[in-house]
Amino acid sequence: MKILITSGGTSEAIDRVRSITNHATGNLGKIIAEKCLRTGLEVTLVTTKTAVKPSPQNTLTIVEITDVASLAQTLEELVPTHDVLIHSMAVSDYSPVYMTGLDQVKNTQPIESLLEKTNAEGKISSKDGYQVLFLKKTPKVISMVKKWNPEIQLIGFKLLVNVSKEELFQVARDSLVKNQADYILANDLADISPTRHGAYLIDREQAYPAQTKEEIADLIIEKLLEKRR
Amino acid sequence: MKILITSGGTSEAIDRVRSITNHATGNLGKIIAEKCLRTGLEVTLVTTKTAVKPSPQNTLTIVEITDVASLAQTLEELVPTHDVLIHSMAVSDYSPVYMTGLDQVKNTQPIESLLEKTNAEGKISSKDGYQVLFLKKTPKVISMVKKWNPEIQLIGFKLLVNVSKEELFQVARDSLVKNQADYILANDLADISPTRHGAYLIDREQAYPAQTKEEIADLIIEKLLEKRR
Incomplete structure (x- = not known):
């Protein structure tokens, strides 16, 4: 099973010196990638120059992108040859x-x-x-994934700020349907601190809770392996 | 001689997720700080979370800031107790x-x-x-430095993009006068590549050229030590 993971955040240039970016560090994507690698899965990590990354290893390929246009181009190429896309990157709107x-x-x-x-x-x-x-x-890259590869398992991510659980779930389920995702990892910035990362892995019927980045990674991998059985 | 160095680039928040930033990595400031430390000088480095930094050592103090407001507050506190400010940080306009x-x-x-x-x-x-x-x-932090400490030696930095040498020198000298700086390190993004960093250290009469980040650091330290003699 070949796993494609995106992590970190895109930047959009204002001019050659300034850009608009977001506070994504790549931490969650790194932890997911490391757990996949330890499970024996082959990983391609699409990330940015400044994002934190797993240490180099044989079954890991790292591809660096900058902005939404380069992300779209890279994923269009990679999505058809992978079985899963875990799209944790914060993509500029x-x-x-x-x-x-x-x-x-x-x-x-x-x-x-x-x-x-x-x-x-x-x-x-x-x-x-x-x-x-x-x-x-910007064009919604996630909405093109299933067109590039209808067979791929797609895990999308939705980060909101200070909303109710109902709103978080509603926005996540809307994204699930619209992008034909298999799961959406829904989280609220208010539930994220250096020691905690509250989130829910959501499908059409259920919402599986997690309290840390490690639990999020475990949950995602568990669901992927279940589907394969 | 206590040296205050700023490095990296400030970010200005748009909301809790997005911000405007610049492509400064902190590399030049790191190299200057390391050379100062090796010369036996005491260094305070004001920088950002994502900037590259020298390894921890006894004569180095690192202070992290985020945006222009936090930079101004930090420098107002530190400038009076230092003999030199090397202000290489890319500050949001x-x-x-x-x-x-x-x-x-x-x-x-x-x-x-x-x-x-x-x-x-x-x-x-x-x-x-x-x-x-x-x-x-944003308020021009560099313009307040000599008010906070009239005795401090001030080295400002000016980065332009694709301008003539005449324009670069003119803008640098204007900045020298306006901010009562002792030197301005003037550089053009077009002269910066992974292996090269063309720049001029400019005072009221002269312009001293450098070709690499190491040469820039050497030049600045040489001039500081000359003035002390």
């Missing part, structure tokens, strides 16, 4: 289109004509007191 | 104020009234096709 001073925004009609512009300079000037950054929604 | 969908921006008059708003939610919703992020210029 939005990508910068154009950044300019507030005055230009106030003096442009209609405002959406600014979406046609791009910043030519390598480092956007920092003279204005206020700047305005226009961002465009 | 802008900090997020408010993020919203394009439709709200189009339907708001005047647009700058949105600058009074703040995002209450922990993770800003990702339903809109386009979002607009308003950013405010």
Whole structure:
């Protein structure tokens, strides 16, 4: 069984110096990858330069990506040759289109004509007191996985912040259906601390709880191996 | 002689999940710190969680900061008790104020009234096709250093992208005067590769060239020791 794991977080460049990123460290993906490797499974880990990674070993391949576009390209290539995708990477929702001073925004009609512009300079000037950054929604990579490989087992991840358990489960089940995922690992930032990582592995009927990153990894691997039997 | 060094890059939070950051790794600051330590100087390194760091040692103190506000607070405390500040950290120019969908921006008059708003939610919703992020210029921390300690030797850093040598020198000298710096290390991203780091250490009269991070570190330490004599 060949396991594809994504970990860490994508970054979207604003210019050659600045970018929008998220606080994902790659820790959870690393722990899942290490447990898979110890179980004797072959792992391809798609991650970023700054993410923490397992130590090199024969049955581990590491592929580094940067932004959503490079993630999509890499997964399109790798998904067809793997049996499972554990998609723990925090993928950017939005990508910068154009950044300019507030005055230009106030003096442009209609405002959406600014979406046609791009910043030519390598480092956007920092003279204005206020700047305005226009961002465009990125394509949802997870929604393409089952098109690339209808047979792959797909485990998606959903991180929300300070919501009720009902809302967390609802959002996770919506994602499950929409992306044809087999499981969604649903978690809330409020339940994550250095020593704890509360989460639920959700399928259409059930929600299996976990309290730590190790428990999350064990739970996911247990479910994958069950399905194979 | 007590040396204060900043390295890595600040991040400015958009919400509890996303932030704007820059590609600074902390590499140059680490090399400068290591050379100072080997020269027998006492070093305080102000850096970030993700930046690379020298290995722990008796004459090295490491202080971690996150955003411009925490950097300013930390330096205000440390600058008065140090003889030199080597400010190699990439400091964010802008900090997020408010993020919203394009439709709200189009339907708001005047647009700058949105600058009074703040995002209450922990993770800003990702339903809109386009979002607009308003950013405010951050206070220039380097401009406050000589107010906190008029006696400190200040080495500032200026990174531009794809400019002429004349423009690079002009911007560096403007920064030298405005911030009462003793030197500015001026560099252009186009001159930086994994094996090379072209830069000039600039004072009011001269520009001393360097080709690698090691040469930059040597040059800075040489100039500091010269001044002390």
